[in-house]
Each structure stands twice: as C-alpha cells, then as structure tokens.
Amino acid sequence: MVPNSALAEEMGVSPGSVSEMLGKLATLKLIVHDPYRGARLTAAGLKVAVEMIRHHRLIETYLVQALGYGWDEVHEEADRLEHSISELLEERMWQALGRPAFDPHGDPIPAPDGTLVEHPTLPLQSAPAGSEVVISRISDRDPAKLRAVERLGLTPGRRVLVVEQSVWEGPIVVSLDGSPISVPLGLARAIRVEDIRVEDGGRHPPA
C-alpha cells in the first residue's frame, strides 16, 4: 500500500492529480485503490510496471555498453526512451548485450517473462562495522552522486570492509583493497550492499 502523498512527492505532481490518476488506473484494473488509505498494484499492473523497468534498465545498459555513455548519463535518456521502444527493439538490445541480468548501477534487469530476482541488500549506512560487503546497487537518480561514487571506486561488484559506521551523521569508513575510504552519509544512502555471508551464486554484476 503506497500512500497518495508519497506518489505526489515522488512524481512532482499535486496530490489531487494523484487521486485522479489512481481512479483511472483502478478503472483499468492496474491497481486496487482503497480510498484514503492508498493503492497497490494488481498482477496486471505489476506486469506493466516490470515491463517498463525492463525497458529502462536494458536501455541504460545498452547506452553504457554499446554507445560509451557514462553510468551517470543514462537515467534521463532511459526515462524518455523506455516508453517508446518496441518489444522487438527490447529483444534486439538484450541479445546484442548477451542477455545481461544487471544494469550499470547493479539493478537487476527483469527477464522477458517478467521474472525479477531481487536479492537482499541493505543500505551501506546500515552495514555493521567489521562486516565484509559487496557493493551491489547504486541509485541511478542523481548523476552527481554517481560520479562521486565512481571517484571513490565504489562500483557494483567491489568488495569492501566496513571499518566504521556513521556516528552523528558523520562519514562511514570502508576499506577497499586495503585503503580506507570515507563515505559521506548522503552518498552511503544511495549505495546498497550485500552482506558477504549471503551467498549470491555469482548473480551480482561484474566489476
């Protein structure tokens, strides 16, 4: 159940517009709407959503892999293109890339049938000191943060040791290849990691 206000905030649109749109989506059977309480995707709605996520992540991967984009340059472009590519183009890009399972930010790419394997991760600032973690996913929303993360070398697949947790909103200190790295809390929030004890069967993206 997502509250109305969260959607309005997320989409940069007025609460009234959200209510209106939820009504339409409910009519289309894409969501169930419990008035004054929130909305949830139906199976049909989830299918549409996952298809769009597949488009988005595939496009991001293609732009980086095939056209030399930086991982900080792809989000906006993908946001526009995800709505206009055909199933054929989706398929061709997927094949051209060798059927990738992860996008450049470490987010899993849903399979053609809509299967989406999310394996458990936690935000870097929640990882306990002393734990060994693998950088798993970086939020693709803020290009500046992506560049900062890249500069620190904290790209998906890298293994780091959490040396110091954040105290009083201070930076988190991790160790990468033996060197200590100070990660501002704002950056850490955009980084999700996988605890090393959780075996992942090699499913996380390559460094």
Added chain:
Amino acid sequence: MVPNSALAEEMGVSPGSVSEMLGKLATLKLIVHDPYRGARLTAAGLKVAVEMIRHHRLIETYLVQALGYGWDEVHEEADRLEHSISELLEERMWQALGRPAFDPHGDPIPAPDGTLVEHPTLPLQSAPAGSEVVISRISDRDPAKLRAVERLGLTPGRRVLVVEQSVWEGPIVVSLDGSPISVPLGLARAIRVEDIRVEDGGRHPPA
C-alpha cells in the same frame, strides 16, 4: 507552399485540425501561413524539421546496421524514437555508424549542422527507356513494398538499364545484371533513380 489538404491527408487528420495546428505553428514562428493559400516553413521551422529528419534516418540506419533490423522494420520504430532521443544519443549513434551520409533506403542523412544534400533523382516510372540509372532511394513508408523491392534486387546503389517504360499503367521493365525485371507501376512509384549521366561524386549509398 503546402496546401492544407495535403497535410490533412498525409497526417491522417481532419482539415480542421490542420488549420488549428498551422495557427499554432505560425505563432511559434515555425511557419508562415498564408490563409487559403498554404503554409511554408520558416528558417527556424526548417531547422526543427531537419533535426527530426536527421534523427529519423539515423535511427533507421542504426537499427539496420547495429541491431540487425530489416529495412522494412525500421520506419515505425524510428517514428516513435525520433522524438525522444537526445543530442548526445544522436551524436553517439552517428559516430558508432562511422558518420553515415545515407540511411538504408538511400535517403540522405542531414549533417549535424543541418546541411542536407539532396541530389537530383526522378521516379523510376519517369526514366526514359534506354537510360541507365542507379537506384537511389526507396520510400520507407510501406514495409510490404520494401520487401517486394528487395525481392526484385532493386536496392539503393544498384545500376539498372530501363528497357521498357510503363504503357497503359503496365509494368516497367529494367535490366539488372543482364536479367530483365518487371516492376509493377505501384512499386516503381516508390523508387527514385539517378540518371547515370549525372555524376554524383560517389555520394550515393553503397549497395
């Protein structure tokens, strides 16, 4: 000067809608509108239009060249994508393709600065019997026609001899590599050729 009705026909939209839109475009200074007479692009309008044509042809070329599309599959996809690609993506595709000057249908791709070199061609059905011509451009609009043209081997760059002009709407007969080919008038109308006497400085697309 394009008459209003031609636009309505072309766009599959009512004449009233065309008038309305022309008014808006005139407000935006993209066209000059001479009521009851027609409309013409201004320099600013031409720039926008050529940019969109560049997008369209570049996308078509990219889909064929990089993603294995058939030349009959690209028009629709390009029509949707041409409006949502960034200048960066345009540039990257162009570079990835080696700065092509022609799309898969033989249509010239405008240069980044908007320069568009159209060299003179004539519809195949207008080529005099006995003339030697080079297949220059095939209309990308009708996929079925493109497949038919391809089956006949009349792809851009091929040189043919016009053996027989159309009589009473009958087929045109051309000779390709010595073999006679009968081209239905409806197909010939989609094919533009370049008279061999007009030197083209190698600007036409490769076979």
Added chain:
DNA sequence: GTTAAGATTTAGGTATGCCAAAACTTGAAG
C-alpha cells in the same frame, strides 16, 4: 462575371492531464 465545387476556418464537443482550493476521512490526542 457568376457560380458551384472545393478548400479553409469557425464553432462546439470529446478526452487527457494537470492545478489550486474546498470538502471530506481518518486516526490519534485529549
């Protein structure tokens, strides 16, 4: 020169998506 055919514009209507502000629920505090 009329005038009728054909093209263009106007008028009135549909549907979408957004907003601001008014009206309404809900749930938690008193």
Added chain:
DNA sequence: CTTCAAGTTTTGGCATACCTAAATCTTAAC
C-alpha cells in the same frame, strides 16, 4: 467520545490535441 490536524478526494478550471458539422472563402469553369 470528541475534536482536530494531517492527509485525501472532489470540484471547478486551464491547456492540449483531436473530431464533426456548419459557415465562409477561393478559384476555376462556364
């Protein structure tokens, strides 16, 4: 159990883009 603030929905409006039908204008044929 009442009240009220926060959050949600409704209402009334604006803008876009399209349509049909009716009114109006052009032009080309007599």
